[in-house]
Amino acid sequence: MTKIKLGLIFGGRSGEHEVSLISARSIFDAIDKNKYNVSLIGIDKKGSWHLGEANNFWINPEDQKKVKLNLKNAPEITAVNKNEKVYLIDLKNGKNLSQIDVFFPITHGTFGEDGCLQGFLELLGAAYVGPGVLGSAVGMDKDFMKRIFREKGIATADYFALTKGETDKKKISKIIKTLGFPIFVKPANLGSSVGISKAKNGKGLKMAIDLAFQYDTKIILEEAIVGREIECSVLGNEKPIASQPGEIKLSSEFYSYAAKYIDGNASQPIPKAELPKKEMEQIQNLAIAVFKALGCEGMGRVDFFLTKNGKIYANEINTLPGFTAISMYPKMFAESGISYPKLLDKLVQLGLERKERNDKLKRDFAI
Template structure:
């Protein structure tokens, strides 16, 4: 069997840097080393790229609170265009081993928002997860909401606010339109980074300031009372939905700490205790959302299930967490797809899409 060379790109100049390190560790540990030669490329918080040794690429790898990238002395330069030398090790000016496919396990801006996907596309490399457009529109909560509503799906009522117009919407206006409490979210962040719950004017003012630290656009969203339901999607042109899981937060909401640091911060109920009819409805709407946002490869779709059985889409995550307490791999494991097999399927989907796209005509004359 011919082994493929898999590049795993992780870390990143993002507030979700440490989450990415955890996910990369799990992905690397689960990869079938009989099938793949793995090249690890770590991006530090300053945005510099490092060729990492598989034996010591992380510091405090088993501690989510202290995990860090072990920066190497081997910097990497990227060469755009389809060639055999997409990545160059700077100190030696030598090309890295030719990569067959890339798993960009990067969360948040500059990794999940279409920027990395565009660079990999320019380099002529197959990559796991949605293409440029699906990544970009899914990351932007404001744009995603508009597309989901246009597809006939239900989203929470919200107000979009840009930093240069931050004084144009008052607390009183927000209360009148959305009620209280509200959630204030940076439009282009994930993992609950910069998210605040506001029930008073003081909390609202503080929440606005916090969200604008992470993005130049935010959404102010009405609180939806309901169960937190999640469904995993896998596939390209014919996506499949997993079974359904439920998040049972132990605090006010499913915070960053509950998702990635505190194993007791939330309970994951897999499968969720739902009727067969409701499970089917969740799966159908998850696939519909996946397709409405032009996604391929993978995504996790998060819902609120209200007491009247109405489903409200919270968000869609195109590079879901792959940490040891993440829902996406757990849901596919429930379907009989183990972690290594899931990685295989994601890689095959990446190559399938790349091959499909390379067959398109690029010359008119």
């Protein structure tokens, strides 16, 4: 059997650089080396691509706070399309380093998960894992994502989007009147709870708005929902399936950056949520509805709030979710009977199938 030549892409110019390194390491460790020939493509924090070796590419691979890319002996590369095949090229001498059949980007956050990298891979004519340009971009922009939820009748917390010029007192007062305190303030395009605050009064709101604008030119102000945080993994192209839902149990005020990455006691991810069958199915169906509504393919983790009286609000989708051995996306599928290595096989297959399907589309109109 000829092996599939897989380009695993990780790191990148995002606040989630380190998580991405850990996700990639877990994928590399688990992937079946009899089936795949893996090229390790690390994007450094300045955006340069490097081809590394497994035995020395990661510094401190066990520690998310200290993990780093080792760029020594990892040549700078780029990817090019030659005669409909994709190659990694050494930037120093232009030599072909390897051919790639399919890329697996596990680049969380800005530039890697928001359609930018996906656009580059499309231009290359490459097969790749995860949603395409549109699904990635819409999934990243909380304003556009929620507009689509509204249009599809998917319940989501009420909100207003603001750009910098739109923060006059009158407008803000109207928003406070409509939403009531507390108000969640978020940069529109980010992740990992970076720049997010829960504002409890006018002064807090002003600070929260200033903070969010440090991270994005557009922010959202959102009604606070009181409820459990339930997550559900989705996998597939035209006919996606949903995993058993999981839950994030919190002992902090909300699932903040610190609760996610710093204070180990602040949150407890549970891959199998305790839910009545009816609610479980509702969440699975909604997760698929969200995934489809946002034009996603491949994978996505859909996050919800479930209130005491059973109302389900869609909060967001993560189109390249955390993929470490303990991350919720693979854990929820493991609970549903799809093991981590099997999940990798399916994701790669879905990427290859999408490319094959799209290549059959007519690109010209000849009479």
